[in-house]
Amino acid sequence: MNKTNKTPLFHVAKRGALPWYKAWAIRGAALLLALVLCGVITSLVTGEDPIAVYGAIWKGSFGTPRKIWVLLQNIAMLLCVSLAVTPAFRMRCWNLGAEGQALIGGLACAACMITLPGKLPNWAIIVCMIVASLLAGAVWAGIPAFFKARYNTNETLFTLMMNYVATQLVAFFCVVWESPKGSGTIGIINQKTEIGWLPQFPSQKYLLNVLIVAVLCVLVYIYLNYSKHGYEIAVVGESERTARYVGIKVEKVIVRTMLLSGAICGLAGLLLVGSTNHTLTPTIVDGRGFTAVMVSWLAKFNPIWMILTSFLLVFLGRGAGEIATKFGLNRSFGDILTGIILFCIIGSEFFINYEIKFTRGAGKEG
Amino acid sequence: MDNKIAAVTMRNITKRFGPTLANDKVWLNIYRGEILALLGENGSGKTTLMNMLSGIYFPDEGEIAIDGKPVVIRSPKDAFAFGIGMIHQHFKLVDVLTATENIILGLEGKLDLKAAAKKIREICDTYGFEVDPDQKIYDMSVSQKQTVEIVKVLYRGADILILDEPTAVLTPQETDKLFAVLRNMRDAGKAIVIITHKMHEVESLSDRVAVLRHGQFIGDMPTKSTNAQEMTNMMVGHPVVLNIDRPEPLDPMPRIEVKNLTVRDVEGTVKLDDVSFTANSGEILGIAGISGSGQKELLEAIAGLQPVEKGSIEYIHDDGRREQLLGKDPFAIQEMGVALSFVPEDRLGMGLVGNMDLGNNMMLRSYRKGKSPFTNRKAPYKLAHQMVDFLEISTPSVETPVRRLSGGNVQKVLVGREIANAPSVLLTAYAVRGLDINSSYLIYDTINSQKMRGVAVLYVGEDLDVLLELCDRILVLCGGKVSGIVPGRGAKKRDVGMMMTKLGGKDDE
Numbered sequence: 001m002n003k004t005n006k007t008p009l010f011h012v013a014k015r016g017a018l019p020w021y022k023a024w025a026i027r028g029a030a031l032l033l034a035l036v037l038c039g040v041i042t043s044l045v046t047g048e049d050p051i052a053v054y055g056a057i058w059k060g061s062f063g064t065p066r067k068i069w070v071l072l073q074n075i076a077m078l079l080c081v082s083l084a085v086t087p088a089f090r091m092r093c094w095n096l097g098a099e100g101q102a103l104i105g106g107l108a109c110a111a112c113m114i115t116l117p118g119k120l121p122n123w124a125i126i127v128c129m130i131v132a133s134l135l136a137g138a139v140w141a142g143i144p145a146f147f148k149a150r151y152n153t154n155e156t157l158f159t160l161m162m163n164y165v166a167t168q169l170v171a172f173f174c175v176v177w178e179s180p181k182g183s184g185t186i187g188i189i190n191q192k193t194e195i196g197w198l199p200q201f202p203s204q205k206y207l208l209n210v211l212i213v214a215v216l217c218v219l220v221y222i223y224l225n226y227s228k229h230g231y232e233i234a235v236v237g238e239s240e241r242t243a244r245y246v247g248i249k250v251e252k253v254i255v256r257t258m259l260l261s262g263a264i265c266g267l268a269g270l271l272l273v274g275s276t277n278h279t280l281t282p283t284i285v286d287g288r289g290f291t292a293v294m295v296s297w298l299a300k301f302n303p304i305w306m307i308l309t310s311f312l313l314v315f316l317g318r319g320a321g322e323i324a325t326k327f328g329l330n331r332s333f334g335d336i337l338t339g340i341i342l343f344c345i346i347g348s349e350f351f352i353n354y355e356i357k358f359t360r361g362a363g364k365e366g
Numbered sequence: 367m368d369n370k371i372a373a374v375t376m377r378n379i380t381k382r383f384g385p386t387l388a389n390d391k392v393w394l395n396i397y398r399g400e401i402l403a404l405l406g407e408n409g410s411g412k413t414t415l416m417n418m419l420s421g422i423y424f425p426d427e428g429e430i431a432i433d434g435k436p437v438v439i440r441s442p443k444d445a446f447a448f449g450i451g452m453i454h455q456h457f458k459l460v461d462v463l464t465a466t467e468n469i470i471l472g473l474e475g476k477l478d479l480k481a482a483a484k485k486i487r488e489i490c491d492t493y494g495f496e497v498d499p500d501q502k503i504y505d506m507s508v509s510q511k512q513t514v515e516i517v518k519v520l521y522r523g524a525d526i527l528i529l530d531e532p533t534a535v536l537t538p539q540e541t542d543k544l545f546a547v548l549r550n551m552r553d554a555g556k557a558i559v560i561i562t563h564k565m566h567e568v569e570s571l572s573d574r575v576a577v578l579r580h581g582q583f584i585g586d587m588p589t590k591s592t593n594a595q596e597m598t599n600m601m602v603g604h605p606v607v608l609n610i611d612r613p614e615p616l617d618p619m620p621r622i623e624v625k626n627l628t629v630r631d632v633e634g635t636v637k638l639d640d641v642s643f644t645a646n647s648g649e650i651l652g653i654a655g656i657s658g659s660g661q662k663e664l665l666e667a668i669a670g671l672q673p674v675e676k677g678s679i680e681y682i683h684d685d686g687r688r689e690q691l692l693g694k695d696p697f698a699i700q701e702m703g704v705a706l707s708f709v710p711e712d713r714l715g716m717g718l719v720g721n722m723d724l725g726n727n728m729m730l731r732s733y734r735k736g737k738s739p740f741t742n743r744k745a746p747y748k749l750a751h752q753m754v755d756f757l758e759i760s761t762p763s764v765e766t767p768v769r770r771l772s773g774g775n776v777q778k779v780l781v782g783r784e785i786a787n788a789p790s791v792l793l794t795a796y797a798v799r800g801l802d803i804n805s806s807y808l809i810y811d812t813i814n815s816q817k818m819r820g821v822a823v824l825y826v827g828e829d830l831d832v833l834l835e836l837c838d839r840i841l842v843l844c845g846g847k848v849s850g851i852v853p854g855r856g857a858k859k860r861d862v863g864m865m866m867t868k869l870g871g872k873d874d875e
Contacts, residue, residue, distance in 0.1 A: 227740050228739060234726075235722075239714075241712070242715070242730070245710065247698070247699075
């Protein structure tokens with residue numbers, strides 16, 4: 001019972017509120033540390049000059065005007081899906097079905113583009129595409145929301161499983177609508193007539209998407225932070241009992257928010273099929289539904305910060321691709337670097353919330 | 367007492383949480399064979415100090431000595447090795463396991479449930495506990511769970527026990543039982559520290575008191591040589607009047623009429639059985655009863671949060687119009703023009719949102735106002751500022767999340783918001799639970815001023831002394847039934863206590 005202990009070298013204590021500039025200094029230091037770590041590992045493992053590798057990562061995103069536009073397009077699409085999941089996340093409703101909701105929106109859009117030409121004028125087809133995509137995404141999210149509100153099912157598993165249904169549906173229709181016959185893929189839809197293609201700014205193929213998502217970002221920010229709906233979402237997310245106590249109809253808020261979440265995913269599908277790719281494949285959303293989870297979390301569900309986090313993830317992803325081709329390294333090496341950087345950034349939050357206090361006279365027998 | 371070696375000596379202990387100084391150079395001695403009452407207002411650093419002793423926090427400065435030898439306590443495991451055990455306000459038990467399983471959980475060595483159960487029975491016999499080692503935790507009452515926590519600590523060989531507000535959740539009878547056990551343990555030579563706000567408990571139980579104020583050690587003395595008034599003054603830092611006002615009701619009129627109310631919970635257990643009463647305007651109707659006698663269900667039924675099997679709850683407007691409240695949710699009741707305010711028992715889980723700041727919490731009641739799809743954010747923040755001034759809420763700012771405030775200040779935020787609504791009916795559940803004396807009296811004053819405004823107040827309380835001093839009438843619940851309604855003036859504590867445990871309170875003996 002009378003054993004002695006060494007005084008610990010340090011102990012961890014919770015910080016009070018940290019001024020914003022200090023918090024950002026910590027985050028900046030984390031990024032710097034990540035870059036140094038990546039450099040060391042690159043030299044050790046591959047023998048390449050880390051500066052050259054960094055240069056390649058940079059060039060992967062900013063090397064040519066075209067690459068810049070591709071970067072912007074990728075940010076826009078990732079941000080769009082992230083904006084979609086954020087209202088649900090603020091409600092602590094883990095919508096992991098963004099992938100499927102966007103895909104089903106794309107399917108609805110493609111269906112309009114393929115089946116409607118000849119029956120309706122072009123503008124009406126575009127209106128149909130918009131309505132159908134948003135509706136399809138909303139329904140895909142609405143089904144799990146209904147069951148959650150009504151029977152308290154687990155939305156994480158439910159939305160996740162809906163992804164596979166959506167993928168299989170798209171795979172099925174890719175065969176139904178295959179062109180040319182026997183290829184098993186749809187190919188470019190209405191390549192000659194360009195019916196149902198969303199209008200493009202001359203020579204700026206991606207500008208429309210970027211603008212739409214920028215406006216959407218501001219709208220979602222305002223909706224979440226200043227509207228009555230946004231306030232209800234926050235209250236339901238924090239405490240359902242408090243929400244009921246002030247007479248908020250929790251079930252209604254859950255369904256309403258998930259419908260919105262799904263509809264924005266549907267919009268992402270519309271932009272991917274109707275504006276960018278003009279085709280449909282089961283992999284057209286490209287995992288953004290899951291990357292969006294990270295974007296949203298890293299930005300603490302703040303739509304404006306999400307611009308930064310989606311940029312970071314897309315930038316790192318494209319850099320990884322670039323060094324893979326340029327240095328003949330495996331693409332996985334780029335992913336290793338991305339992992340290191342994310343680890344440092346997420347890890348830095350610990351030092352923002354906690355401080356390490358070194359004990360005076362440490363190491364002495366106590 | 368000074369020639370004894372202290373079981374625990376804390377010297378110059380300082381602990382900071384960010385900019386707040388929770389403990390400021392505190393000195394404290396704890397002796398064996400003695401019950402020490404640690405007193406202080408909410409947020410004065412009592413729990414923090416004890417948490418450092420039990421290894422949950424590590425002090426920024428200062429040192430701790432056990433039996434005169436300096437020690438370092440880095441974790442609860444270290445604390446146990448030194449024989450220190452703490453019983454927290456919130457129990458840390460696994461519901462689906464038995465008492466024995468919980469008690470040996472985490473201990474190293476061979477798993478021998480039979481031997482453990484035998485040792486537990488021995489501990490119980492020594493000190494007079496009543497625990498069935500094979501009972502599952504979910505089958506236990508609050509007081510039984512607390513007993514398991516205490517036995518757990520003793521099982522691990524603790525001889526320095528710290529209890530953080532152990533009586534907050536107990537009935538008067540259970541409290542007496544606990545105190546008897548604590549006295550047995552003291553006589554067996556254990557050192558006991560008890561944190562409490564209730565003065566009569568301090569006086570009846572403790573041998574010595576130590577007072578903290580704003581994180582600083584103010585002083586200690588033998589309980590015999592002091593009194594409630596002096597201790598309160600030391601805690602607060604200035605003289606306080608320990609009297610509760612009870613003005614005569616002004617022109618009481620029936621406001622809420624409850625008839626034949628029956629409520630079952632989800633499992634189908636009857637929680638309220640044929641309850642009928644009338645609450646008048648300008649009057650405080652106290653609701654007494656052993657905890658779990660249907661108080662929560664009664665208030666929540668009136669507030670529109672509790673499904674009801676049968677009965678009626680009518681609101682009587684000033685012009686005599688009667689409207690049914692049953693079957694309406696809180697929003698619908700508000701829409702009817704009934705200003706009904708409710709201070710629920712679970713402040714952060716139901717009345718407030720812990721992660722939101724003061725302004726946003728004020729907004730909970732008012733955010734729907736106006737046709738605009740956007741919220742008006744200025745008015746609630748203005749209200750929050752007024753509340754901070756009016757109720758002396760101590761908070762860094764109105765942008766601070768309420769979960770960061772101490773219990774008393776959280777309650778002030780909640781009560782403040784509910785009375786800002788200009789209610790005609792005010793429902794309060796355990797309005798002063800966990801609050802220090804100063805805050806408690808502020809809440810009593812606030813409730814009284816609402817009564818004088820003509821509000822019908824329903825006051826669910828656990829402290830019979832306060833109910834008898836504050837309320838105009840007292841409704842006593844017993845097992846979900848109305849055991850009786852007595853006038854507050856002149857009622858005897860013993861009679862009300864009898865009614866709580868037995869319908870009608872008739873003495874058969």
